Amino acid sequence: MTLDSINPYRPSVAISEKNLDVVPEIQFRLTHRILRYSESKYLIRSHSSRLMLGSMLIITLSTVIFFVAMYFGALSFFTALIGTMAAASAIYLALVHHAKIEIRQNLEAYGMEDGAACSITMNNGAVIINTPTGTYQWPADKLRTYRTQKGQLLLPREPLFLIIPKVNESTRGEYKELIKTIKSKAR
Known part of the structure; x- marks a missing residue:
């Protein structure tokens, strides 16, 4: 046994110059969980100003109701508290409902x-x-990229998102190489 045969840092196959320029193809299966997680991240990234203004409205409404309820007594306070939570939920859902419907229709049209x-x-x-449903492409310089806990989120200009899950059928090195290549070209 020679020292070269047991060296764990030596690649088992020689890497050619041709293979260095090839961008790997990542294969994955979309799940309901990854789609909903990515949808929420998409909504936060693409509708942040709308959500911020809605949050300010909810905070203002809650504060006003709190002071009015404190003026009228304890029973009114608990009623106002539950009413405020219901109103806050309704306002938040109203802010993102149309965007959710649109994004889900687009995902379905693209087969995701x-x-x-x-x-x-x-x-x-x-x-x-x-x-x-087919093959689609977007110029990398027109995509915004965001790293999330579950993968890389790519946002084209249209109301759609692309997700590259960390858990996929490729090696970790291929995943990182593709992400690095996309980030170097993206804006």
């Missing part, structure tokens, strides 16, 4: 639904995704 087997790669400066 629960259980869909997808693959994503990059070629000639464009991010290319293969879904059950």
Whole structure:
């Protein structure tokens, strides 16, 4: 046994120069959980000003109701507290309801639904995704990228998001390489 055969830091296969320029293709299966998580991150990133103004309105409404309820007594306070929570929930849902419907329709049109087997790669400066309904591409410099706990979120200009889950059918190195390539080209 030679020292070269037991060296754990030596690659088992020689890396050619040709393989260094190839961007890996990441294959993954979309789940309901990853789609809803990504949808919430999309809404926060793309509608942040609307949500901030809505939150300010909810805080103001809660404060006014709190002071009015304190003026009228304890029973009114608990009624006002529950009423304020219901009003806050309704206001928040009203702010994002239309955007949720639109994004879900677009995801369905692009074939990105629960259980869909997808693959994503990059070629000639464009991010290319293969879904059950077809192949779609966006110029990488027109995408905004955000790292999340569950993967990389890519936002094109249209009301749609692309998610590259960390848990996929590729190696961690291929995942990181693709993300690094997309980030270097994205704005």
